[in-house]
Amino acid sequence: MTATVKYSIQERAADRARIRYLLSEGEEVTEAILGKPGPVDEHDAQRLHDDIDEVTQLARRLPEPDLADTLEALPSEERHALWRLVGEEKRGKVLHEVSEHVWEDLIDEMSDRDLLRVLSTLDIDEQIYLAQRLPRDLTGRLLATLSPEERARVGQVLRYEKGSVGAIMEFEVITVRAEITLATVQRYLRRLGKMPENTDKLFVTTRDMTLLGELELTTILLHRPQTRVEEVMEKNPVTFIPTDPDEEAARTFERDNLVSAAVVDHQGKLMGRLTVDEIVDVVIEETDSGLRRMGGISAEEDVFAPVGKAVKSxxxxxxxxxxxxxxxxxxxxxxxxxxxxxxxxxxxxxxxxxxxxxxxxxxxxxxxxxxxxxxxxxxxxxxxxxxxxxxxxxxxxxxxxxxxxxxxxxxxxxxxxxxxxxxxxxxxxxxxxxxxxxxxxxxxxxxxxxxxxxxxxxxxxxxxxxxxxxxxxxxxxx
Amino acid sequence: MTATVKYSIQERAADRARIRYLLSEGEEVTEAILGKPGPVDEHDAQRLHDDIDEVTQLARRLPEPDLADTLEALPSEERHALWRLVGEEKRGKVLHEVSEHVWEDLIDEMSDRDLLRVLSTLDIDEQIYLAQRLPRDLTGRLLATLSPEERARVGQVLRYEKGSVGAIMEFEVITVRAEITLATVQRYLRRLGKMPENTDKLFVTTRDMTLLGELELTTILLHRPQTRVEEVMEKNPVTFIPTDPDEEAARTFERDNLVSAAVVDHQGKLMGRLTVDEIVDVVIEETDSGLRRMGGISAEEDVFAPVGKAVKSxxxxxxxxxxxxxxxxxxxxxxxxxxxxxxxxxxxxxxxxxxxxxxxxxxxxxxxxxxxxxxxxxxxxxxxxxxxxxxxxxxxxxxxxxxxxxxxxxxxxxxxxxxxxxxxxxxxxxxxxxxxxxxxxxxxxxxxxxxxxxxxxxxxxxxxxxxxxxxxxxxxxx
Incomplete structure (x- = not known):
């Protein structure tokens, strides 16, 4: 569309549709990728080869969220065919993005070793998210790959029920002390070198992690470097406790237009944070499951689920x-x-x-x-x-x-x-x-x-x- | 809950419930506020006086989003009673937060002058949002209060249909040039003194507003001040055009975990931006209206709509x-x-x-x-x-x-x-x-x-x- 936009959302949508078309239109492409080629004459063989080549190129080009979306929109056979073409470096992120039934379908044919290797490319919060959905024996093996500190955190999250804030909170937070200056904060951030996704604020805590306030990134940028954190921090932030229902948190995010918020324990100590992308998922799931429930379809049924599963649901x-x-x-x-x-x-x-x-x-x-x-x-x-x-x-x-x-x-x-x-x-x-x-x-x-x-x-x-x-x-x- | 949290979400929820209780439990409080007091004996009069006092205090204390929420949850009579107690300085924000049918109900009893005065306390993007919902003659009067430049912008948005990105985009964006350093960007931001809500990135444009890339706030904070913008900007951002359907934008925000995104015209010139809080509203409205439509209830019906309206719907x-x-x-x-x-x-x-x-x-x-x-x-x-x-x-x-x-x-x-x-x-x-x-x-x-x-x-x-x-x-x- 413009010179600056190299891969626009329109092109991405077209590429997603193209993959679905190539895999669904004839069965040959899917079967060939899965190693079950039927008999084809020479002319068809060339076309088949071109088609497979094109799908492979597209799978390489598309970013993870688009691949996840495409996998959701394919019947099981075609889904597995596309999955074979997804590079190992992308698989972790893709698994993190797809919904639960698709993820179960995909890991079905992966060996435990492959799966653990793919998961190890993810950051700790993503690993925790997926650990909650792993079969019990695999959870144990995943935990074994983590450092003791990380393992303790995962154990903490696994304690909270689905539907609670604790189950969707993230642990990677940046904390600063109240008495330092904004210049020091900036030096600290530069030394860290990166911030977790959806970071719009830092958390101001005491040494023992008691939450004192929040420091928005915009605040850091808008004030003079000599300003001390405590002078400009938000002293009355919205916070959640891990046992709060996620739907209530979603309503608060919507009401107060939040991007992230602190999760604290009963003593007011910072445990982690909630971010808007988890919240959007909650909103979608909530309304979606409302629709399903009123229609008498259980949440496990995916539109491409086999007959047996649909009957059961x-x-x-x-x-x-x-x-x-x-x-x-x-x-x-x-x-x-x-x-x-x-x-x-x-x-x-x-x-x-x-x-x-x-x-x-x-x-x-x-x-x-x-x-x-x-x-x-x-x-x-x-x-x-x-x-x-x-x-x-x-x-x-x-x-x-x-x-x-x-x-x-x-x-x-x-x-x-x-x-x-x-x-x-x-x-x-x-x-x-x-x-x-x-x-x-x-x-x-x-x-x-x-x-x-x-x-x-x-x-x-x-x-x-x-x-x-x-x-x-x-x-x-x- | 903690020493730092002066007005927690739990307290806010309790206060919202208390207002609803005071206004709904007996009709006297509502009637007294609306100036239709019935006969009461002396003891009741004292209680009534206390109740009205309490509602007034609560209305003063609660922030705008909570007031909006409470107004949504009240039948029409009680809603008007509470509205009388909402201070003029809060009314603009509250009107901006409530849904369309409640807003129509509330402005019913306001004079045009009052309404325009209240609207003038809002920023330009909020005014535009509400201008789209005003009766036609009032839109004209609102436009007359704006500067010529602002008027042109409003005219532009009013052109786009409901359900398109154009109708929900915001105009307040911060742009910077590609060749300056991050230190200069920071000085510029400090001079501006504030950023629009939900700002997680600045837009890098040429002098004629052609979008070259995006500069995340985190990027500014993570790199050395001497770095030039073009070295660290995202050169391939997700952008929308004003005619894109808002539901598609919502799906992209969800897929790519965006907080804000640029809206450009067909020449690639920056027109404004979309933010996640508008998107959350789109998602909620979309799924909600799906539920309503399947149930055969039109979007105009509010749970407290009078009998006549419900019959019609x-x-x-x-x-x-x-x-x-x-x-x-x-x-x-x-x-x-x-x-x-x-x-x-x-x-x-x-x-x-x-x-x-x-x-x-x-x-x-x-x-x-x-x-x-x-x-x-x-x-x-x-x-x-x-x-x-x-x-x-x-x-x-x-x-x-x-x-x-x-x-x-x-x-x-x-x-x-x-x-x-x-x-x-x-x-x-x-x-x-x-x-x-x-x-x-x-x-x-x-x-x-x-x-x-x-x-x-x-x-x-x-x-x-x-x-x-x-x-x-x-x-x-x-």
Whole structure:
């Protein structure tokens, strides 16, 4: 695009797409790389050779994050083919970037020795990150390659649960003393020669690591070299403790526009830091898993997972769904006599149930989202319930009224139309009430309101819808 | 927590909760602040006075991001009450932080003069951000308060569409020349006296603003003062053009762990920069709106929106849902004769339809997500279709088989059980095929696959499920 930009993001995107194209379009390229070449004639052989050459060039040219991205976007065969072409010096960074299921897939065919050698090219924080995802025996072997001090740190992180700040904190931090001048800080930094990624501030501590404040890099640059650190440091920084939930940290990063923040223990001693790139991953994973959970797909399923894995990931929700459908079916069965006398009821009942499910899911989506953003608390419960019931009442009267008239005209039966309207209003009210109550109760029970809310509300509105409609019909039409 | 942390995030969270509690628990506090006091006896009056005092203190103490967060989490009445207590010096920043619907709600009761005065406390990038959300006549008045140069910049941003990099870029950048030394850069920075938020790098340009490279703050600190900028600058930085989609920029920020990046025009001239805090907002909004769209709720609906607004935001999906349910109902109606002869069909048919809808939605959630992450391209289509059909076949045989046996035992009718099994297998296959095809076709048509996919798949599996089950029953059981 410009003279200065030698490898633009557009070119990188094009190269990523080209690799995917070359590996996916025909199977020959992938098979040849994996050492399973089929029979090819001479002309094809030349083309195949060119294609493999091109993929190899592209794999050499693309930076690690792009390779990671491309590996994510390939089915398992093609993924392994590309992995063979990734140079050893890039493999560590790539493994660090890919998501967990891809990483498991890739290390499957690597020997333990190869894997440990690749990991040793990474810095300590990256090694710790990956150590948490290694099979237990490999973790031990990785630990054995570290210095005692590093080993102690890894042990510390492995103690913290997934989902806590401790599990995503980094150890490489630069600390300075409060009484030195900015000129001394600069000399110190030059002697260090490098800073960890995403360093926007140094941490000011006492000799025993008690955090006194933070010194932003911009502060160092904006003040005169003779200034002492304590005169310009931020004395009231945002800090986290390792047991804070990562989602809460993410919200604070977003709220305060942070790039990094200190992690301290209960005595206020500096343990490490959190950086925005881990936080972005948390945000993405959080919302992504919300989407998956509402859809009944477990986090382990990758779009290219084999059939067996996909079946396993989904069967639980199908089983639950089948049970609830079965219960609804039993409710209908209870009204067999009514239906046999007025078969029209069988065609109309799914409308009542369906509209309830739709409304209930709208309400639940809204509530789950607000709970996640911590916008709802007990004080608002009455307000929300009232609002959702108001919405349901209006929608019920409008759409139930329309459907009532349509039913009346279709079957020439005014009473049936009236039952239809009444049933829709009632089922929408049930949907609204349960749409508020179900996620609230799940939170109160200490469970994640996103998991299964949708299945539960659909079960309630289906069963409820059939019962209300067929019950009213039995009362008024028989 | 520690001696150095004077106002910890835990305390801030507690204060936010306290404000919400005081305003929401009883209506008196809110009403009194809004100047609508009801009758109270003397003892209550004292408590009311104390409560209002406390809210006022808290509003004074909390920083802007926390106030914004609290305003988001309050119903409209309480929100306005708190807004009255937010000092004028904080109002600009708060308005900049809140989401669009809250901002509209808040400025509703402010006079144009007040609003413009509040906006004038913000820096130019914040003013531009808000100018895009102002009613048209106010935008003009805001522009009139700016210098001609600033006005030109605002005009430039307003040209770019929402969802593009241009609409979220910032103008305040620091540029330096390539031939000067780092010592000169530092002197220059000290003279400037401040840097824009999230500055992790300076931009190296020619006199006519052509971007030559980027100079990270860490680079300045790590090298000797005599070093010249061009020796240490990054000559191949990641850059964006204003028309790039913001979601693509977000993915690049995530991939490359960026804090800020240059925005250049087609000639390679520096126009402004993107920062990670805008990007985090994009990521959150993107995934959030995905969730909303799949649930059939428009982005304008806030959890505290009044009933009328909520009805408006949701009615379209309800109407579509009603239409599809009506079509499904007509399919059932076509088999009225069959049902009247075997009423058990009426109770069993929702099971077939329901399980299809569940499977279809699992498939669609997976596909939509992968499309969003750009992990799917035409070459994978066959693979995905094959995989989903394999999953559906296995699930169909297992669960359909179980339901077939249950049906057989329940109704003592083996043929009915066999029809049940066959119908479930077929409907699961329909769900899998359509779950892959529907979002793919929507993308091909240039539409957002998340919008309405779920409604469409449910319509297909309902109608299809009823038709398959009742059709098979008519063929084999009548």
């Amino acid at each position: 989904r069967w639980a929700w199908l089983a639950i769904n089948l049970c609830t459908a079965f219960i609804a079916s039993r409710v209908i069965d209870g009204f067999e006599h009514t239906i046999s006398q007025l078969v029209a009821l069988a065609s109309l009942m799914p409308i009542v149930a369906g509209i309830g499910g739709n409304t209930g899911n709208q309400t639940i989506t809204m509530i789950v989202r607000s709970l996640a953003l911590q916008h709802i608390q007990p004080g608002n419960f009455g307000f929300l319930l009232g609002r959702e019931m108001g919405v349901a009442l209006i929608n019920g009267l409008v759409w139930g009224g329309i459907m009532g008239i349509v039913t009346w005209l279709l079957y020439d039966d005014m009473a049936l139309g009236a039952v239809m309207t009444l049933a829709m209003v009632l089922n929408l009210l049930v949907a609204a009430v349960m749409g508020v109550i179900v996620p609230m109760v799940m939170v109160r029970l200490g469970r994640d309101p996103a998991v299964g809310s949708s299945v539960m509300i659909t079960a309630i509105t289906d069963t409820g819808g059939f019962f209300i409609f067929l019950g009213l019909a039995t009362l008024f039409l028989m | 949701r009615w379209a999906w309800l109407a579509i849902n009603l239409c599809t349910a009506f079509i499904a109902s007509r399919v059932i109606d076509g088999f009225e004769h069959t049902i009247s002869q075997l009423v058990a069909l009426a109770s069993l048919m929702p099971i077939v339809a329901g399980i299809g809808g569940n499977t279809g939605n699992q498939t669609i959630t997976m596909i939509v997500r992968s499309l969003a992450l750009q992990h799917i391209q035409p070459g994978n289509f066959g693979f995905l279709l094959g995989r989903e059909m394999g999953v559906a076949l296995i699930n169909g045989l297992v669960w359909g088989g179980i339901m077939g046996i249950v049906t057989w035992l329940l109704y003592d009718d083996m043929a009915l059980g066999a029809v049940m099994t066959l119908a479930m297998v077929l409907n699961l296959l329909v769900a899998a095929v359509m779950g892959v095809i529907v979002p793919m076709v929507m993308v091909r048509l240039g539409r957002d696959p998340a919008v309405g996919s779920s409604v469409m798949i449910t319509a297909i599996t309902d109608t299809g499920g009823f038709f398959i089950f009742l059709g098979l029953a008519t063929l084999f059981l009548m």
